[in-house]
Amino acid sequence: MIAEIIAVGSEMLTPHRQDTNSLALTAELNQLGVQVAFKTIIGDSQKHLTGATLMALHRADIVVFSGGLGPTEDDLTRNAVAAALEKKLERDPKLVLALKQRFAARKQEMPEINLRQADVIEGAESLPNANGSAPGQFLDTVHNGYRKLLILLPGPPREQAPMFKEQCVPKLRALLPQRHIATRSLRIALAPESQIDARVSPIYKQYPDVDTTILFNQQGEIQLHFACSKPTQEEAEDRVEELAGKCAQELDDLVFAHEGESLEEVVLLMLGMRHLTLSTAESCTGGLVAERLTRIPGSSRAFLGGAVVYSDELKTRFANVPKNLIRTHGAVSREVAVSLAEGIRSTTGTDIGIGITGIAGPGGATLNKPVGRVYVALASAEGSEVQELNLTGERERVRWFSSQHALDMLRRHLM
């Protein structure tokens, strides 16, 4: 079964905004065994939208529309889909009543134009919207001799996501051939891309029944995704489990997550299991490591805090870095990184301290120290370790990779 997702809205054709709903829709559809083969983004034009609908009906079995169900004249999805199918729109008295009640509950009068939201394509089922005024629609129909499923969803994610998950997924599951799909993923930090593929491709090529995807991102992470469909769930689970296990064994400690956890979650979990506490003293990353860790709920159990020490004075004040150490070696040096890690560890009384100092650019380079030179240090009861990084790219990239190296250094220390 092949699906097309059509995102409707002129704002998604500007340089400022893009469709993001389709990612969550794709995840749900894949779980049902449906492949998304086309995505179209289209403006608020009935002519364009009708044409795109006809194209989608021609090349896909399931067409999901996202957006264009509001009450204004720009909201044309209902009309365009009805036109493409050569079906009528019928005003549903029950929906009219529900809309009127919605406005009455807010002590507002309903503008006449909102009645458009009660228009349902002939033969379609209306989908109640718990989080907004636009009902969705679900249509199981025949077009040019082929069976087609059409789903119309409101655009705002907090309306669309629950409507699709709670109402459409069960309907699709009942209509589609029963499939049992198992998925696994492995996440890897900071490894050369070519090396990973060279090591795992001899393994996954022996599993032609498992769909293996290797994704490289710009943030120093590689993901291996495995998906398999079998007559029973157990067979599917066994098969992905076996392949994922072999790949994980081959890649050994490069793999930081076997269940899709983030690197932040993994290090916090490891700290928690060992009852260890952590603090950070960050110069060039400006708080990025602390910010990444504190994104995770419950991080306060292991991460107590730290300092952002952009100026030399604050390196001394908050992390006890001796003034003459900075004078002798420079603020960006192996010695100062270690001193930051040891100093923050002792001033905060944590088990582990992390220190980062470097040149994020674009300014700040010296003859001996180019942009991208960063030192990351870790101090613990067993002593200190420090790593010299020579990163390439823009300021944002240098900062991100510095934080990535710091978190991975911590992970390896905790292993």
Add this chain to the structure above:
Amino acid sequence: MIAEIIAVGSEMLTPHRQDTNSLALTAELNQLGVQVAFKTIIGDSQKHLTGATLMALHRADIVVFSGGLGPTEDDLTRNAVAAALEKKLERDPKLVLALKQRFAARKQEMPEINLRQADVIEGAESLPNANGSAPGQFLDTVHNGYRKLLILLPGPPREQAPMFKEQCVPKLRALLPQRHIATRSLRIALAPESQIDARVSPIYKQYPDVDTTILFNQQGEIQLHFACSKPTQEEAEDRVEELAGKCAQELDDLVFAHEGESLEEVVLLMLGMRHLTLSTAESCTGGLVAERLTRIPGSSRAFLGGAVVYSDELKTRFANVPKNLIRTHGAVSREVAVSLAEGIRSTTGTDIGIGITGIAGPGGATLNKPVGRVYVALASAEGSEVQELNLTGERERVRWFSSQHALDMLRRHLM
């Protein structure tokens, strides 16, 4: 002139990855007076891609392809476009030579399959790629009696962006009717969306020749974009200048940027102009304010650093918050926020200190203090101010809006 962008690559049809190149392409095309009316995302299937190309040739004047120009069997853009146009692919001996030299320079032998990258669609001009092995292609042709421009670009952003900007934009400018386009934008933080539209719509409706777009994002920011096309650049500039000026006057201090600057850039600029220094003591935001400020090159001139004080002990150690103040009022309180701001200001010796404490969730709520309750304080030589926030939404949203309020509070203080 209407354009369609076709992004090619099966990875962009997974839940893990999406097309982002089209945003920069759209910005460049808009500057040429070309509207992007369609975006299609399609997998590595010659049948699907040929069909999508035919559809694009039917509905658009300019078709830009992004990706699928690599050397592997999955790279099908050249073949699919040639098939849709019913044109031949011709192997260009000059490109063959260039490819061989590229490999020779790296002391590698070129695999036979890489020769595919030297295949050029009949009549197309080849575009050299300074940052990779895949040349682009530019074709000015007639299809079914209509003139069509087709552009094939490599997928990686650092190859695509310079190729389009440096090679395609000049070609398009020479071919397209001469247009003079001026643009302006205003950025607004933390204002109710409906209020902004109500205040500016009576103004921009008097300028039907200026294209006005209001964009709301999920990050507490509203952007007003103005674009105008006139026979001369001066006329276009005058017109957007006049409208942007009137809207800015109406919105007064809600507008934080008139030239597209970010909120971080604006506050750092204001601090710099007044020769003031800043420090932060962050609890629930975990370093997010520091991290946002230090994204900006040169931020070290005004921002000296600060502390991430997740634990109560660190609030006392780094920002001198009296232990009994925390005992009496709780760590999440107006009093502790002020004490954090004043304490970090005095321990760091900066002109201004910012303190943030709150409950980001999902845990941590008490009977009197729900998730989303945050206190943001600012201390300066003139005294201290504090704001109570009651934010809704997930942890990430609470943290982001807290940082947004802190930066906007600082901006207003500096005005």
